[in-house]
Amino acid sequence: MSTSLPARIRRPVTPRTASMDEPELDKVADDLRQFLELLERSLTQFIAHGEPGYL
Template sequence: MVIGSNGGGLYYVTGPDGSVRRTRTASLDEPELDRVADDLREFLKLLEQSLTQFVANGDPGRL
């Protein structure tokens, strides 16, 4: 299930195991996925850290 996008064409999706993954390309047709978090709670924590870092110094972090 798609839960978000980075605004640049990459998607964040959840799988049956609850992990959050990011597409490597802007296509959802046979996507290659990279794991970014073990679950939605961890993903939201990473998102908060990335936003805080971006506001502080313009660096978007790892998400």
């Protein structure tokens, strides 16, 4: 006899998210800020001159 619950009764598994400590979060924020600044410069150059820049 099986002791597992039928699929309709089983509780769905929720994915766990990784937690980050403050220094890691600061690093991610800095990297994102640098990426967005590069993207802004490249898009500005593309709009102004039709050149894709570093993209």
